[in-house]
Amino acid sequence: MTAAGEGANAQGADGMYVGIDVGGSAIKGGLVTRRGELILEDARRTPVEAGRAGIVEAIADLAVTLIDSSRSPVIGVGIGSAGAIDPDTGSVSRATDNLPGWTGTPLAELLAERTGLPVKVDNDVHAAALGEAWTGAAKTYDSFVFVALGTGVGGALTSRGRIIHGFRGTAGEIGHMLIKPDGLLCNCGQRGCWEQYTSGTALNRMAKEIEGFWDSHLLFKRFAEGDSRAVEAVDSFVKDLATGLVSLQNVFGPEAIIIGGGLAQSSILWWESLEHRLKEMTTLPVTIIAAKLGNRAGVIGAARLAKGI
Ligand SMILES: [Zn+2]
The missing domain is CATH 3.30.420.40 (ATPase, nucleotide binding domain)
Structure with missing residues (x-):
């Protein structure tokens, strides 16, 4: 786990979010402040050989690790995942074999159960666009x-x-x-x-x-x-x-x-x-x-x- 950049001092401010990016080879995560500063990063290898349950477990493990590392309360979890995601339910509508068994996974529901926090899910590229809109090139x-x-x-x-x-x-x-x-x-x-x-x-x-x-x-x-x-x-x-x-x-x-x-x-x-x-x-x-x-x-x-x- 690594502290990311100069924002490291910002921890302790009001409320924190966990962001997670699920791809076919890696699951990346971070603690992000209300202003969009990424203050802590961590990652897991995507255990594709373990199928849906194994991938969900790796995401949950990463989310819980990040939540436990936060000095101020985490108030929500967001996930960007490969595949088409139904934004209303946070479930995977369609995915390729890069993530085996991923189609139909009720990702928001499963992660809310594991973290006890509200969970929002969207497609990984949609999430990246939101990131660029928040603090990047599309501001x-x-x-x-x-x-x-x-x-x-x-x-x-x-x-x-x-x-x-x-x-x-x-x-x-x-x-x-x-x-x-x-x-x-x-x-x-x-x-x-x-x-x-x-x-x-x-x-x-x-x-x-x-x-x-x-x-x-x-x-x-x-x-x-x-x-x-x-x-x-x-x-x-x-x-x-x-x-x-x-x-x-x-x-x-x-x-x-x-x-x-x-x-x-x-x-x-x-x-x-x-x-x-x-x-x-x-x-x-x-x-x-x-x-x-x-x-x-x-x-x-x-x-x-x-x-x-
Ligand atoms: Zn094509």
């Missing part, structure tokens, strides 16, 4: 789209400070917008989904197509050195990324599009080129902003869920 925007470029591509659509959930929390699956009819087969069953061309997985595939031993990191390294094959691949990534962003701008009319996720770490290499591409493609003002909270956005946003929006 000044009421209506924004959050794009998480990671292993896949996740998203959150916000309007007037609220997440647009759609039916049972299934809105925001922007990675599965079709951008290439009859394109690459996606694990969702469709062909030509945006994430097949703009995710870390896509970049790894493109890198391997150039040289068998390349991955996305080496692709970006070669791109920075001016290797023509790497330049062509990254250009294609940027073009496909821009294509989806223009559609999002048209459909949701956000004030800004916040770009986060693991791939955003490389964005210094392609950001200018993306802005240029967007200007070529549309006369609409598409404002793109880099996310600020990195992989802490989910924990901070989950705490925001607990606090209420």
Whole structure:
């Protein structure tokens, strides 16, 4: 467990929230103040081999550890989880096998039983968007789209400070917008989904197509050195990324599009080129902003869920 940053002195102020971010490989958690300062962090490995019960147990163990570590009373728990989450019940409406047996899990109910506290649950990317809205890059925007470029591509659509959930929390699956009819087969069953061309997985595939031993990191390294094959691949990534962003701008009319996720770490290499591409493609003002909270956005946003929006 580690104290996070200068906020460590803030503990002892009035009431605290626990935020938890549940992913396929790790469960991250933290103690967050009423002002959105993350003052203590902890994590567990996601015990996928143990199935639903084991994953719930790991989340509960992390939540209770954090609650017990807090010097001032914890007044609520928020959880951001992979999968579509019904915001009314806090249950998992749909999830992939990254979290085995996760579909149908009454997460809010189970965690409320274990912690004795009110528990709010939403999708992990929705939670990350709330984190960016609370203390990060989206602080000044009421209506924004959050794009998480990671292993896949996740998203959150916000309007007037609220997440647009759609039916049972299934809105925001922007990675599965079709951008290439009859394109690459996606694990969702469709062909030509945006994430097949703009995710870390896509970049790894493109890198391997150039040289068998390349991955996305080496692709970006070669791109920075001016290797023509790497330049062509990254250009294609940027073009496909821009294509989806223009559609999002048209459909949701956000004030800004916040770009986060693991791939955003490389964005210094392609950001200018993306802005240029967007200007070529549309006369609409598409404002793109880099996310600020990195992989802490989910924990901070989950705490925001607990606090209420
Ligand atoms: Zn798909």
